[in-house]
Amino acid sequence: MESTRNRLIQLLDKSDGYISGQQLSDKLNISRTAVWKHMKELEKDGYEIEAIQRKGYRILSSPDKVSENTVQWGLDTNWLGHQLFHYKEVPSTQDIAHQLAKQNKPHGTVVIADEQVKGKGRMSRPWHSPKGKGIWMSILLRPDLVPVQAPQLTLLAATVLAEVFGEEEKIAPQIKWPNDILISHKKVSGILTEMQAEHDQIQYVVLGIGINVNQTSEEIPEELRKKASSLRIESEQIWPITDTIKKLLHQFEVTYDQFMAHGFQHVKKLWEKYGYRIGEKVTIKTMKKEWEAVLVGIEPDGALRARDFNGNEEKLYSAEIQWGEGGYNAD
Known part of the structure; x- marks a missing residue:
């Protein structure tokens, strides 16, 4: 179920000017006092809000940070990320997402952390996840698929990352089978897909995505510099992490819905377009x-x-x- 805060954010985002407390109260089916309390919580999160009597509320500026509010503000999705959990530090977003899955959180729930202290990749390999420098995120999915189809979701996610990264003209991403995104032959992102399933039905999938976004060369661990990089290094510019998360979630939902409606063929063609060393x-x-x-x-x-x-x-x-x-x- 979509949260009141998320619906409030959507109403404020769609408003061209002021929106009255009474309008918000009526649309959200909460008291005007409750609306005021929500506004105060947004202010605590760093939003600058103007409140004028007989006119209502207007957002003047948004904070430059990742939070539940900032990611959901302007998020153009129908079901993905409408339940979103943000943490400053976690052992692993995968672990949190598994816990939420067992609490029956819905399809499309997203977990994001500023830092992972025990980030992991495939084969339990460690993943360096420094604070505020990347996107460390897990998506909870409940697909109507059989377990043998689960690897298709990894390949799908890889095409989504390649498509979003490739919007930057200086970047030519490639996908290294099965789950890495490379730029200039160096890894910038990895995908980890874990599932809980019965013999003929997936109960849920946790899709983990780790992206090196704004690390400088010096911030890449020395032992990894020959094989790892970041979007900042490769594009020679700083990436807005919150906006990049929103783009990824939007593109993932579009691609996922198309996959569920029409099958894997489109994903397969797109993957092979970006496939590393394909034809070599x-x-x-x-x-x-x-x-x-x-x-x-x-x-x-x-x-x-x-x-x-x-x-x-x-x-x-x-x-x-x-x-x-x-x-x-x-x-």
């Missing part, structure tokens, strides 16, 4: 063998498809992919 020769190592092949694309179940030089194709679910003098573990 690589060396593939698995537990059983090592061979050279060309990366062809992805399968609907999220597997990577490769073709050897005899024309034989193979689906990869876990492998080490190498090129040049380096490589990466795609497992």
Whole structure:
């Protein structure tokens, strides 16, 4: 259920000028005293509010920070982020989202933190999540899908990130299978998809998104500088974190709704448009063998498809992919 504060924010955002306390009271079905208390809470959050007798309320300025109020202010979504939980510091937004899922919070609930002290990626690898420098976010989804389709949501999220990042003309994002966004061959974002499911039905999915946004080169840990970067470094400009979150949530909802209505084909094509090393020769190592092949694309179940030089194709679910003098573990 949408919160009164969120509906109040929407009314204030859509108003071109003053909106009276009585109008807000009638539309929200709360007392004028309750409206006044909500306004005071917005002021505590950093909003500058003008209140004039016989005219009503008007927002003069918004705070330059991430909060539940600032993200929901002007958020152009129908269901995503209407329940939103913001924290200054958490061990991991994934952990919080799992707790909220078990409390029956609805599809589209979002968890955002300024800092994660135990951020994690795939295979329980640590994720450096410094305060105020990135987007550390988890989305709770309750899709009408079978468990084998869950990897499609990771691929979908990757295309959303690539599309939003690519709006900046200096940036040419690529998606490294299965879950990393690279710019200039360096990782700027990762996706972690976790689910609770029965044999034939997903109960819920927690989709974690970590984005290095405004770190400078010096703020990237020294041991990661050769393989990690940030949107700021690659675009040579500071990104507004709150506005970027809103863009991501809007684009995610649009893409997700299209996927649920029409299937995976559009996501697949978009992913392959951004796919890293697609069409290139690589060396593939698995537990059983090592061979050279060309990366062809992805399968609907999220597997990577490769073709050897005899024309034989193979689906990869876990492998080490190498090129040049380096490589990466795609497992």
